[in-house]
Amino acid sequence: MAISKKAGKKGVSGLLGGGGGAAKSAKVQKADWSEGFKKKKAAGVPDMTLLSTITNEAINDNLKQRFNNQEIYTYIAHVLISVNPFRDLGIYTNEILNSYRGKNRLEMTPHVFAIAESAYYRMTTEKENQCVIISGESGAGKTEAAKRIMQYIAAVSGGEGSTSGGIESVKEMVLATNPLLESFGCAKTLRNDNSSRHGKYLEIMFNSLGQPVGAQITNYLLEKNRVVGQIEDERDFHIFYQFTKGASAEQKEAFGLQGPEAYAYTSRSGCLDVKSINDVSDFQETIRAMQIIGLSANEQNSIFRVLATILWLGNVEFVEDDDGNATISDTGVTDFAGYLMEVDPQQLQKVLLTRVMETQRGGRRGSVYEVPLNVAQASSGRDALSKALYNNLFEWIVSRVNVSMKPQQNPEYVIGVLDIYGFEIFQDNSFEQLCINYVNEKLQQIFIELTLKAEQEEYVREQIKWTPIKFFDNAVVCSLIEDKRPAGIFATLNDATATAHADPSAADNSFIQRSNMLSSNPNFEARGNKFLIKHYAGDVLYNVAGMTDKNKDTLIKDILDLIEGSKDDFLHTLFPEKVDHSNKKRPPTAGDKIKASANALVDNLMRCQPHYIRTIKPNQHRSPTEYDDKAILHQVKYLGLQENIRVRRAGFAYRAEFSKMIQRFYLLSPATSYAGDYIWDGDDRSGCERILTDAKISKDEWQMGVTKAFIKNPETLFYLEGERDKYWHTMASRIQRAWRAYVRRKVEAAIKIQRFWRNQKESLVYARKRDYGHEVLAGRKERRRFSLLGMRKFMGDYLDVGGTSPQGEMLRNAAQIGPAETVHFSSRAELLVSKLGRSSKLSPRFLIVTDKAVYFVVSAAKDGRVTTSLERKIPLVTIKSISMTNLRDDFVALNIPPCEEGDPIFTCSLKTEMMCVILTLTGGNMNVSIGPTIEYLKKKDKRAQIAAKKDESITGDAVYKSHTIAVGSGEPASSVSNPMPPRKPKAKKAAKAAPSSRPTNRPTAKVLPGASKPAAPAAMASMPSAPAAVKASAAVKPSVATGAARAPPSIPGRGAPPPPPPPPAAPAKEMYKALYNFAGQPGEINLVKGEEVEVKEKDDNGWWMVVKNGQEGWAPSNYLKLVESAPPPPPPPPPAARRAPPPPAPAVNGSALSTPPSSRPVSTIGSKPALAPAVKPKPAIPAKPSVGAKPAGLAAGGGKPPVPSAPKIAPSNAGKKPGQVAQPSAQGGQMDLAAVFARRAQQARGE
8 A cells, every 4th residue: 555645754753853852742743745745756657567558658658757757767577678867867876876785676666776786696696697788779878877787786796895905906997997998989979979889798707706806898890980980960989089188298299199170080070079078087087997907108108109190190181193193192191190100101101002903814923013092092091091090909908908807716607798889770871880780680689589589489388378479570680681591681792892893882783783682581672772671670771882892891911011010019919910912811891790799799698697778768869858759659669668568467577497496495395405405305396386385375476387487476586585585594593593502501611610610719718717717726615506517608808898898998997997908807796895883795896807907996876977986906916815715605805915905805706717817917926715714904904804604595695794704505626617518409491392393303315406416414413323334335345246236347458456555554552561569559550560551641750640451540650661562564665656654753751741631639638658569679669649630749850859838737736835826828729739749758758
């Protein structure tokens, strides 16, 4: 349904109000009745297959509506109809170009960019060559369409951010060919200011990635007669006017250049300037194009020298002397032309005025004469030289461009763009118009063959239900012009040209007489000295005068001899053929050349998938507003648009062989694909039917032929393409989802491993701290259950005083702790405060321990506000001892030197950790007093004592009253901390099986039709296992023996192939013999004297990892001796063709650098090594490593290891006073295994 013109836009007032939507309430905008006038209304139908009435008048009316609405492009299915607007509509900007990228034809409005996108997309997806055929009469916009095709392909090919400079260089050169070839190949005509006077087929070559790698241009029939003459109000080729107007001062001085009005060739038609052309700026663009193509300064100078030569040759005037012969009126012109050509001026005058004739007698060479020429003959020879110079120069430029754009790698695909002259009908039509219209007939024949005739023939051949459509087949016109038997026009011209002599009119009369034989052809009419051909575009009357001479198209040998004698190497490059005076064979004529070129062009186009652009010229006055209905109706008729619409509406938009159809769309059916593999077992036809059925395509939208599948509407094809793209997007999403799940699982596993390691690492630290706490208490104090929990962690700074939390910063500021101090412990506590006349009472405090002091911070309410301040600071160096009771209470006293405040007595639930921190910070040089009473200084000189007693009625915290602590029984003093509880395993949820219609067993992948290998690699699940493969190979052997399968016969003349060389021998294992018996401990391996073992790893500490009967273990290296193995026998002499590899070098004894994967560090503190068996004297066994772990930290020579620097904790009952603790070790991350190994080594030597 179309959008209503009155449809208002709701909720957009805030967006349109300049940012004031936040302050104003949103209102519904009223419908604007004038909104429809602001939008560009669609005119007509964009695709004329949708016309309700199919007539030439209806087609013309639709084109007219769209032209008046500035919509110049219209479709007939995949054919683009373009009407020349004669102005810039602003529809070729980069923004519009990008909007067509990746879009199919029906998603966007008709445009030349859509045709270019379709060609590029089909090349990259269908892997086939493409071509764009642009046809239409002169001035209809063919050259502009070709330029836009190249603009689009250069913009979209190669991808974004390409790092290949070669690809960008190719794009730049392809675009640079437009201004260069336009300057040399286009001219202003009565119908078009930039008319192509040559045919150009540009082939852009791509690699498999769709990136341009090169290009090639093929030139067709340059209108070289335009060089020497034009009709009134037309011009010569653009380059002559650009050169004469825009040349530099040095060029003008070197070539004697003047304005275009000074030369006969450029001024004869009376048109020197064109309003729509700026010759000076175009000349600069031509120079830039030459530089981009890669033409050197010398090559450019040579090109301009030839152009100047042509201009000066045109100014050579001939006059008749007394004998009627031609003579040159101004020899200065020939002198300068000879200077430019680097030939003798006298020789140039002689060639222009005379001709060398040779007589023959009986096949032998006769006399040679110099025959003077008349004015007409001399002028014809001069013009022939000028035309030959320009034609060969143009062909050299094209070939030089091809050299620059030659692909550096083998191209995979090609997109061709054909820009050729359009059909021409003038008042005076000659040989040039005949050749141009012949080529257009061939292009029309291709169009008919591929879109009308071939399509209908294919429907009959494929047995498709079809209603035949009548159309005009122009094959009879092509045969009329190009056939040899019966002779066509070109063949008749060649016969007449063969009889031509000094008077060309005699040859023309011969052609007129011979052409009477063509009158039997209904498309040919002879009319005196003219003849009429009924072309597909209309009847054209051709003038015979001069046709045979133009068809001859050869230079006389005198001119070729002149060029061969030139000192200019560039002229020799333009005319590489040497003059062969003995060759009497007739050279090919212009008709032969254009016929061969046209047929080669047709062959090239037929090998590509064609895309058509049919251009229409709206008027003959190049007006942007005039629409000539009569002229356009004529073009609509001869272009066959009505028949094209009928065929497309009655036919099928897409057809493909069954194999290609399956290759393209087999993914759309679960019956033909599984995970990207082709699994269909049936034939290709049934596979296509199954694909279309599963894709839910209506039966009337497709038909199955004999070898191809046909789809009626392009919308159906676009739907299939969209579903195919959606399939790949879905597969890509699945792969991404699986990959993300894998990465997430990998990260989670790494996090688990890291968390486990951190926990183990922390547990070692915590265990060390707990053990230190037990050692300090030394079984003298009952414990609370909380203190013995296995999950108990010693965090230290519980209040985050050293962190950045608000509470921690508040306490740090209140205690006036500087940034140089490190907080090691903080917790809540209760300080015992003495009250005058009353019993002391516990009061809440904040306890902070740094590396310098112990702080007591108090919070109190003052003036309705809570203030936190420092109450007391006790330097660590002043603490003499720590006192606690032997019961489970939390009371602690810090004994300090006498002072007015006395010793602080407080309770802290983390008293053991606090005590360990203080001892660690002070180096352990203080006593810890634990007993039934706590002695302390209440005042400076007043000692006091607090007694502790058990009261089973108290189940919670201890109760203090009158210097007595009452508390219930706790855990025994000899209790140790519980082990770390195991982590509770998480219950794994069973994965829900997703319902699927897919088979549980993966189907076997099949080879795609037309492919040499499966579309996707087979999954691992479908690959045969190794045993199965062995069985299969074993099963084949008997069949060979019994004759079921025969080996291929040997090649005659050759003997049996030599056997393959044996594989290189694996390096021999080093075996060691046990010299003594050895009884190992756990982690070690037992040795029996005389047995041989393999050494897997050697360590420098004297212990080797050996393998015995598949088991690994450590053994002392001085118990083992290397077994000397016999050298291997020499290998048999190798064949002469190849040399056997040298035997592998024996392994060198070296130290292992890695620990076996199965090894795991296990603490062996306190264990003793076993004594060596006293069988007989043998060397001492070195210190062995921990079970299964690689020894570390020992000297390389196996001697005495260095003394470990890490401090160790002395036993609590050795060498210390009661209550005194040795200095603790620094807090490390884990146990120092090197120290353990060193201690064991010392113990072993001590014993």
